Amino acid sequence: MSRTPRPLEPEPAQLEAETRAVADFVLEHVCTLDRQPSFDLDGAETLRASFREPVPEEGRPIEALLARLGPAIAKSYNTAGPGYLAYIPGGGVYASALADLVAAATNRYVGVTGAAPALAQIEETAVRWLCTLMGLPAGSRGILTSGGSLSSFSAIVTARHERLGEDFTNGTMYFSDQTHYCVTKSARLAGFPRASLRALPPDARYRLVPRALEEAIREDRARGRRPFLVVANVGTTNTGAIDPLPEILQVAREHGLWVHADAAYGGFFRLAPGGGALLRGIEECDSITLDPHKGLFLPYGLGALLVRDGSALARAHGESASYVQDVAEEGSLGSADLSPELSRDFRGLRLWLPLMLHGLSAFREQLAEKLALARWFYEELRADPSFEVLDEPQLSIVAFRLRAPEAKAESLGPELQRRVNARRRVFLSSTRIGGRYALRVCVLSFRTHEDRVRDAAQALKDEARALLA
Numbered sequence: 001m002s003r004t005p006r007p008l009e010p011e012p013a014q015l016e017a018e019t020r021a022v023a024d025f026v027l028e029h030v031c032t033l034d035r036q037p038s039f040d041l042d043g044a045e046t047l048r049a050s051f052r053e054p055v056p057e058e059g060r061p062i063e064a065l066l067a068r069l070g071p072a073i074a075k076s077y078n079t080a081g082p083g084y085l086a087y088i089p090g091g092g093v094y095a096s097a098l099a100d101l102v103a104a105a106t107n108r109y110v111g112v113t114g115a116a117p118a119l120a121q122i123e124e125t126a127v128r129w130l131c132t133l134m135g136l137p138a139g140s141r142g143i144l145t146s147g148g149s150l151s152s153f154s155a156i157v158t159a160r161h162e163r164l165g166e167d168f169t170n171g172t173m174y175f176s177d178q179t180h181y182c183v184t185k186s187a188r189l190a191g192f193p194r195a196s197l198r199a200l201p202p203d204a205r206y207r208l209v210p211r212a213l214e215e216a217i218r219e220d221r222a223r224g225r226r227p228f229l230v231v232a233n234v235g236t237t238n239t240g241a242i243d244p245l246p247e248i249l250q251v252a253r254e255h256g257l258w259v260h261a262d263a264a265y266g267g268f269f270r271l272a273p274g275g276g277a278l279l280r281g282i283e284e285c286d287s288i289t290l291d292p293h294k295g296l297f298l299p300y301g302l303g304a305l306l307v308r309d310g311s312a313l314a315r316a317h318g319e320s321a322s323y324v325q326d327v328a329e330e331g332s333l334g335s336a337d338l339s340p341e342l343s344r345d346f347r348g349l350r351l352w353l354p355l356m357l358h359g360l361s362a363f364r365e366q367l368a369e370k371l372a373l374a375r376w377f378y379e380e381l382r383a384d385p386s387f388e389v390l391d392e393p394q395l396s397i398v399a400f401r402l403r404a405p406e407a408k409a410e411s412l413g414p415e416l417q418r419r420v421n422a423r424r425r426v427f428l429s430s431t432r433i434g435g436r437y438a439l440r441v442c443v444l445s446f447r448t449h450e451d452r453v454r455d456a457a458q459a460l461k462d463e464a465r466a467l468l469a
């Protein structure tokens with residue numbers, strides 16, 4: 001005999017109890033982050049297997065489900081913790097979690113302005129703040145995406161639409177070989193063949209070389225190709241390199257190319273003292289990828305694309321149909337007119353709420369601290385004979401390797417990484433730069449402070465000395 005199913009609309013008392021259970025669970029996790037290991041994958045595969053299961057016919061109590069989630073969260077990279085210095089951290093400002101709860105529970109539709117005018121305005125305002133922070137003019141518009149990859153996709157589609165029209169396969173785009181791979185992935189998704197992609201070798205500080213860019217454009221023109229786009233890095237993933245935007249803009253203007261800045265990692269450093277000078281030229285770019293889930297420390301799932309001439313977004317993405325005629329508005333564009341998405345979450349709230357709650361100054365302070373910590377870490381390693389540091393930090397990333405004969409540096413590098421990570425205070429990721437193995441530290445989480453960066457430096461020095469002895 002089957003039991004009465006748990007109703008999809010529970011009684012208020014039950015909803016309250018479940019909300020409290022979730023709040024207790026989350027608070028216990030967040031408030032102990034400082035004491036948690038930087039990663040823990042012991043037994044993770046067994047745990048993973050336990051989640052391969054059929055969909056249940058009967059529901060289970062929330063307490064039992066949270067009890068299963070707890071270990072699943074623990075057995076992972078601790079991407080929210082202070083020791084996470086791998087890839088590009090962010091941390092996950094808690095206010096965004098509160099925003100998500102409000103957004104999902106109220107479940108309003110914000111893709112068209114008329115369906116929730118004030119909420120759509122909250123998103124539009126949050127995007128306007130981003131445009132203003134990057135120095136873009138009044139006619140700029142933007143969209144909120146799931147992250148930098150989708151922002152790159154819409155940027156390339158917009159540039160393609162504006163510069164090439166419908167027949168675009170011999171269009172050609174330029175970027176340094178340090179550019180994030182989401183750019184080439186996006187280009188392929190946008191319909192470009194590999195022959196359209198020109199990855200240029202960078203200078204000694206891993207930046208795109210404007211002269212090489214210009215030569216490549218001229219060469220391609222002479223071969224009958226149609227150069228249309230340059231993607232400039234404002235903080236590469238490998239080393240945090242910033243391409244020389246003013247010079248790139250000059251070359252691009254001369255040849256009629258669209259300039260897209262991939263500022264997914266680096267863009268928000270414009271908020272730190274001296275950031276305007278550091279990122280000079282970003283305000284002149286045609287489009288900008290920004291990731292609030294990186295440089296504004298928000299939880300994963302929030303990117304942005306800003307476009308200098310906002311109407312270009314509408315030309316590239318606009319479509320319509322009779323069944324949306326009730327909400328189609330003369331002269332006003334909802335986000336669905338500017339982006340590939342129609343139904344989606346009210347993601348603007350996860351940007352608006354933290355900025356309103358904490359104010360911009362809290363973010364400026366954090367970003368300044370990250371720059372200073374990376375500088376400190378760089379000086380520490382540079383002064384140690386065990387290390388070769390690949391570049392002075394342009395932002396908050398330091399890439400380095402063991403100072404040893406090539407073969408030894410290659411073979412001991414991964415072991416150094418393994419040993420440092422095994423202490424579980426910090427978590428570092430590696431890469432290859434110029435074909436050589438390199439470790440890197442990216443200081444970006446709002447939870448990472450001096451103590452953790454000191455621990456990283458000390459662990460590296462101790463383990464490097466032992467390995468090289």
Ligand SMILES: Cc1ncc(COP(=O)(O)O)c(C=O)c1O
Pocket residue numbers: 088146147148149150180182235236237262263264265291303
């Ligand atoms: C410079 C840069 N651009 C783009 C991306 C892609 O962003 P996302 O992972 O949000 O799609 C990343 C991710 O780390 C990045 O570092």
